[in-house]
Amino acid sequence: MARDEEGHVSGRLLEVKGLSKHFPIKSGLLIDREVESVRAVDGVDFAISSGETLGLVGESGCGKSTLCRAVLQLIKPTAGSVLFEGHEIVGLGDRQMQPLRREMQMVFQNPQASLNPRKRVGEIVGSPLKLHGLASGSELKPKVQELLDRVGLSPEHYNRYPHEFSGGQQQRIGIARALATRPKLIFADEPVSKLDVSIQAQIVNLLVDLQKDLGLAYVFVAHDIGIVRHISQRIAVMKDGKIVEEGAADRICEQPRDPYTQQLLSAVPIPDPRENRTRRAAAARE
Amino acid sequence: MRSQLARFAVRRVLSMVFVLFAVSVLVFLIFNVLPGGDPAVRMAGKAHTETQVEAIREEWGFDEPLYVQYGTMMKKLFTGDMISYFTEVSVTEEIRKGAPRTFALAIGAAIIWMAFAIALGVYSALRAGRISDRVLTVLALIGISMPAFWLGAILSYYLGYKAGIFPNGGYVEFLVSPTEWLWHLILPWFTLSILFIGFYSRVLRSDILETMGEDYVRTARAKGLSERRVMLKHVLRNSLIPIITLWGLDFGAVLGGGAILTETVFNLQGVGQYFADAIGQLDLPPIMAVTMFGAFFIVIFNTVVDIAYAALDPRIRLEGGSKA
Amino acid sequence: MSEAGRVPTLLEVHDLEVSFNTEDGVVRAVDGVGLELKSDEVLAVVGESGSGKSVTALTMMGLTRGPNASISGTAHFEGTELIGASDEELRRVRGNRMSMIFQDPMSSLNPVYRVGAQIVEQIRAHRDVSATEARQRAVELLDAVGIPDPGIRVDAYPHELSGGMRQRAMIAMALSLDPSLLIADEPTTALDVTIQAQLIELLRKLNEERDLSIVLITHDIGVVAEIADRVAVMYAGRIVEQGTLDEVFYDPQHPYTWGLLGSLTRIDRPRPDRLPQIPGMPPSLLEPPVGCHFRPRCPHAFDRCQSVPDLNTRLPEAPAHFDRCFLSPEQKRERREVGDGT
Incomplete structure (x- = not known):
């Protein structure tokens, strides 16, 4: 694939232009009227190609999650356009969105809360297959078991309930469910932030392997810049609803241009005591 | 603020x-x-x-x-010129006569049920899982499921008619004789309270147990506060908020004539009993008037509860529409 | 660190065992932990969820006591034996000589009281001072931890402060009686990275300027590298390695520490193709594995690992560096792939 210096690839899977989501603030003594609005997402542009990962970083409240939901049309954007494979999806009705939902799936932060505790793993992973008419009856079980195998679970887990699994395994179930419809794009919203350090690496590596095998594109949302940088080709840094800087992952981390990006990166702790002492000594001399 | x-x-x-x-x-x-x-x-x-x-x-x-x-x-x-076409008596006048009786019943009972509910709820929570807690659970369930007309009839029959300890129903004005007034109200108060004591003590017990697991209670202990202070100022203070809400709503309903069964069983001739009589005769003007009377108290106490809630929990005030 | 031997010991924990009776059986949360904290030192206790690091800290404070807990061992702190102390003795120590802050500053402050009132309450639980004096002290404390307009913020409710400010208020409260020890349980985990950096800086300043000793409980190795003097690594209820910051980072002795250090991402280095990962998952504390608890996940396990290795010094040149692994120092240096300080 041809890339320019910022790592952009031609032939866009998803193209977001001027996307905004404003939430009104209402106030008044008896009857509320809109006095101002929170610009949760404010004129965001980005694009992503097949097989690519875009990392989205920013601090809590910067609008990362709202952006994902607005792109997926889970909430109605205030303004802007979202092109998926060249087709506008803003303003589409539920029925018209249905086939597109197959193509764009989501993986959530809290695996425990995003899996129905009363359903068995087989039903959880199998339901998108049934919903989209991709499998039914006797084809269902082998397909689900193949998906479980794919994410590093065992086919015997088919009849178990989510609470019988550890956090990392629950996240694997969430990934299997997202993969069921053979999507082209997965939005992963803080998929590893609730997991232990040693398990985080396992899930990140799984996502990388799946991308290589299936040609998936990811929008990987996280506050941990180290992990985002590891998995992403490009990184977009968000602040107050806007993307303040976007570029190739290594470039963003090594030569950040925007002051906010610089501030964010300098706050990331360096797991290297000697280097920290050097940095502190340098800071003290200034 | x-x-x-x-x-x-x-x-x-x-x-x-x-x-x-x-x-x-x-x-x-x-x-x-x-x-x-x-x-x-x-x-x-x-x-x-x-x-x-x-x-x-x-x-x-x-x-x-x-x-x-x-x-x-x-x-x-x-x-006051709304009259019943059955009795040819002013409806407003009847309500005015019944209201003090209803209020006397409601206020006394509300104090009794709240006091007992707090005492039993706290005791039960502190003894959670032990025998005394289980006994209280059973008693609370019995209290909740005991119908007021049955309990009232039993008490009135055995303690009133048979034993003669309490009067056999009726009401005496406070100004006529304060002791007689009290004497006539004790059984109605307890009859009305039993259900609420059972219900409230259960709610409070579970609220206390939930609050004891809160992080800020752990902080309170980590601060080196005495166990008594942790329980009173942190656990109980926060657990009482939902109970006070319930209490306000129920109190408003009883004030508005909601204790129909208790009033009738003990022949207190309050607003509730007036309502029951009117329904029995399909006498529309009193039914309308008491419905309005009841709705008035329920709506007012709803408001009082909301404001009290906001005063007790500062987080609520933000949701009133003002900017966060 | 060469003076370490002469500095008095503030906290000394030996053979601490904590287990809880649950419906599923007995959970052995802490299994023979020993720690030593010198005055003015920052000790980081590192581990993942279920490693027993928080339970260890809470037990020091007497906050794990209860009908379902059984606790044994000793913990000496400034002349008080914490484990055997009566509730009243312990109450006088905690919040006074020894304070604790927690992970979630929102839920750790009581939502219905003003921040200042919560600090005043702590001061007056230990000192016989007037409410006015205590309030004045609360304002000074809020100022000392870097809260702007402390005279106004003292009357704020917790929900009116940002997450970082709430944690600062928690720290102010913890410092209100000038304790010699602060236990900080994941104090920055719930906060954004820029706020985290500020709070670590604040803790370092308090450590240096107020001679405050800190036990920092965390899963974040990056935070450890920023502030700790010594490190204890915990896994499944046991300390598997303990040493100075540099010893643990540049000469790690236990395979679990290697895995932990290896799975770190660094934004100041070229990225590897794959994140090194530790296979498997932490054991259930209901039925921990026989012998070394890390054995089922350890690529270097051999037959000796069926028995429990002691926490010993195994390096002649580093007498304060302990680990629980049977491999010889030579084998360790050969097999590990991280921590050479390059």
């Missing part, structure tokens, strides 16, 4: 006025308009003459447009 609470209170009071108006319109519609047919005939009762019906129609202005009819009804309600 104080002004935030004041703002919240003003909003709630204004919306309460609106709700009261809406309730009165609703009562008017439900009784006079929605059933169809001739409201004057319904008011006159089964044994009526054409002249009576005509007089009622004239009095209530049922030929006039709806808004005029509404105005007439409200005027009759407040001036």
Whole structure:
């Protein structure tokens, strides 16, 4: 694939232009009227190609999650356009969105809360297959078991309930469910932030392997810049609803241009005591 | 921050006025308009003459447009010339006579049930899982499921009629004899309280147990506070908020004549009993008036509870619409 | 660190065992932990969820006591034996000589009281001072931890402060009686990275300027590298390695520490193709594995690992560096792939 210096690839899977989501603030003594609005997402542009990962970083409240939901049309954007494979999806009705939902799936932060505790793993992973008419009856079980195998679970887990699994395994179930419809794009919203350090690496590596095998594109949302940088080709840094800087992952981390990006990166702790002492000594001399 | 609470209170009071108006319109519609047919005939009762019906129609202005009819009804309600066509007695006057009896029952019972519920709820939570907690659970369930008319009848029969310890129903004015007043109310108070004690103590118990697991309670212990202070200032203070809400709502309902069974069993002749009698005779004007009377207290106490809630939990005030 | 031997010991924990009776059986949360904290030192206790690091800290504070807990061992702190102390003795120590802050500053402050009132309450639980004096002290404390307009913020409710400010208020409260020890349980985990950096800086300043000793409980190795003097690594209820910051980072002795250090991402280095990962998952504390608890996940396990290795010094040149692994120092240096300080 041809890339320019910022790592952009031609032939866009998803193209977001001027996307905004404003939430009104209402106030008044008896009857509320809109006095101002929170610009949760404010004129965001980005694009992503097949097989690519875009990392989205920013601090809590910067609008990362709202952006994902607005792109997926889970909430109605205030303004802007979202092109998926060249087709506008803003303003589409539920029925018209249905086939597109197959193509764009989501993986959530809290695996425990995003899996129905009363359903068995087989039903959880199998339901998108049934919903989209991709499998039914006797084809269902082998397909689900193949998906479980794919994410590093065992086919015997088919009849178990989510609470019988550890956090990392629950996240694997969430990934299997997202993969069921053979999507082209997965939005992963803080998929590893609730997991232990040693398990985080396992899930990140799984996502990388799946991308290589299936040609998936990811929008990987996280506050941990180290992990985002590891998995992403490009990184977009968000602040107050806007993307303040976007570029190739290594470039963003090594030569950040925007002051906010610089501030964010300098706050990331360096797991290297000697280097920290050097940095502190340098800071003290200034 | 104080002004935030004041703002919240003003909003709630204004919306309460609106709700009261809406309730009165609703009562008017439900009784006079929605059933169809001739409201004057319904008011006159089964044994009526054409002249009576005509007089009622004239009095209530049922030929006039709806808004005029509404105005007439409200005027009759407040001036006291709404009368029952069965007894020929002013409805407003009857309610005025019954209200002190109902209030005496409601206020006394509300204090008793709250005091017992807090004591039993706290005790039960502190002894959670032990025998005494389990015994209290069973007792609470019995209390919740015991019908007031049955309990009232039993108490009245055994402690009143048989043993003669308490009077056999009836009511004595406080100003006539304070001791007799108290004596006549003890059984009704307890009869009405039993259900609430059972229910409230269970709710409080589970709230306390939940609060004891909160992070800020752990912080309170980590601060080196005495266990007594941790329980009172941190656990109980926060657990009482939901109970106080319930209490306000139930108290409003009982004040508004909701303790129909208790009032009737002990022949207190309060507003509730008046309501029950009116329903028995399908006597519309008192039914309408007591419905309004009850709705008035429920709406007012709803507002009081909301404001109290905001005063007790500062986080609530933000949700009143002001900017975070 | 060469003076370490002469600095008095503030906290000394030996053979601490904590287990809880649950419906599923007995959970052995802490299994023979020993720690030593010198005055003015920052000790980081690192581990993942279920490693027993928080339970260890809470037990020091007497906050794990209860009908379902059984606790044994000793913990000496400034002349008080914490484990055997009566509730009243312990109450006088905690919040006074020894304070604790927690992970979630929102839920750790009581939502219905003003921040200042919560600090005043702590001061007056230990000192006989007037409410006015205590309030004045609360304002000074809020100022000392870097809260702007402390005279106004003292009357704020917790929900009116940002997450970082709430944690600062928690720290102010913890410092209100000038304790010699602060236990900080994941104090920055719930906060954004820029706020985290500020709070670590604040803790370092308090450590240096107020001679405050800190036990920092965390899963974040990056935070450890920023502030700790010594490190204890915990896994499944046991300390598997303990040493100075540099010893643990540049000469790690236990395979679990290697895995932990290896799975770190660094934004100041070229990225590897794959994140090194530790296979498997932490054991259930209901039925921990026989012998070394890390054995089922350890690529270097051999037959000796069926028995429990002691926490010993195994390096002649580093007498304060302990680990629980049977491999010889030579084998360890050969097999590990991280921590050479390059």
